Amino acid sequence: MATIGVYRYLLPGMESSRLWARITNLQRYESRSLRRFVLVAVFLPTLPSNLYILATLGVTAIHHPYPFYHEQAEVKAVHWLAAHTSGDDTVFITYWTGGHIAVGAGNRVFLGHWRRR
Numbered sequence: 001m002a003t004i005g006v007y008r009y010l011l012p013g014m015e016s017s018r019l020w021a022r023i024t025n026l027q028r029y030e031s032r033s034l035r036r037f038v039l040v041a042v043f044l045p046t047l048p049s050n051l052y053i054l055a056t057l058g059v060t061a062i063h064h065p066y067p068f069y070h071e072q073a074e075v076k077a078v079h080w081l082a083a084h085t086s087g088d089d090t091v092f093i094t095y096w097t098g099g100h101i102a103v104g105a106g107n108r109v110f111l112g113h114w115r116r117r
Helices: 002-015 018-025 031-063 072-084 095-104
Strands: none
Touching: 002 018, 002 031, 018 031, 072 095
């Protein structure tokens, strides 16, 4: 979205401005090189935050922290609940696991995600 905004609105607006015309009239600067400079000046500050997000996702994928990934035993327990209980049965569970049981097994949970009938 930001790239579309830069190419459709920012650059055309800048290229039609008086300042752009004055700068490109100097012998030192061409419109193409000035356009490249503006693109680098706009996108270079976003690089650290993008690298941070990618690094965070990489660490999450390597370490498999709890709210994002469930243990195999917990997944098997949810499958067992789905097979051996009805959807009207209520399960007493912690908040973090309650949403997983409500979605995976279809049970009502005492503490967790609500479920529509």
